[in-house]
Amino acid sequence: MSATIFLAGATGAIGRKLVPMLIEAGCTVHGTTRKPERADSLRAAGARPVVVDVFDAKALGVALRRAKPDIVLHQLTDLPFGLDPALMEEGRVRNARIREVGTRNLVDAAVAAGAKRMISQSIAWAYQTGIGPITEETPLQESATAVRTLESLSLVTSGIVGTVLRNGLLYGPGTGCDAPNGTITLHVDDAARAVLLAVQTSAIGVFNIVDDGGLVSNAKAKSRLGWHPLKRGGE
Helix, strand or coil: CCCEEEEECCCCHHHHHHHHHHHHCCCEEEEEECCHHHHHHHHHCCCEEEECCCCCHHHHHHHHHHHCCCEEEECCCCCCHHHCHHHHHHHHHHHHHHHHHHHHHHHHHHHHCCCCEEEEEEECCCECCCCCCECCCCCECCCCHHHHHHHHHHHHCCCCEEEEEEECEEEECCCCECCCCCCCEEEHHHHHHHHHHHHHCCCCEEEEECCCCCCECCHHHHHHHCCCCCCCCCC
């Protein structure tokens, strides 16, 4: 394929895996980072670095208009490395701001730049429990307001078609967690592959991207995206 991609969060755990996958698939990738010192690593990976802060709506709009992307990928998070418990309280506040304010800025800029699709990272552990099998149709917790905002902006904004990937708790290289820790988990490589498959297909809507055998069903992603978690040594 020859799509032009604007990847917000290109130097995060998933973004670092995703950039070479997109390049190999034939995409032109504009990858964002807030830190100028990371531009060289993006360039070395084959992406066109964009140094911009998602909270700077004006600069973000300029960057999107310059890139003229077909698809915008929202992989922005702001959580402590390895989900360090001592730093998580502040991290949750920062992450909620990205989901609410940052997503609004990114969606507005994407629409203004003429992008046709938006694929956003969400989470698969915000469901209400105790009401049967957990699928994409299961209601989210009432307290998950920032997640609801991110997903709503991605899915129902006029002028853009949205896909939301609800990831399990990440583990693997670059995540700070070497092995699954919990019942709703996902290897970072499998997370990146799910984004690539979403780019390559016309599947829209919400998909659970999680390891097999947990509390949350990944059947929809398997049937609609052709995605499945890979087996690894020791599993």
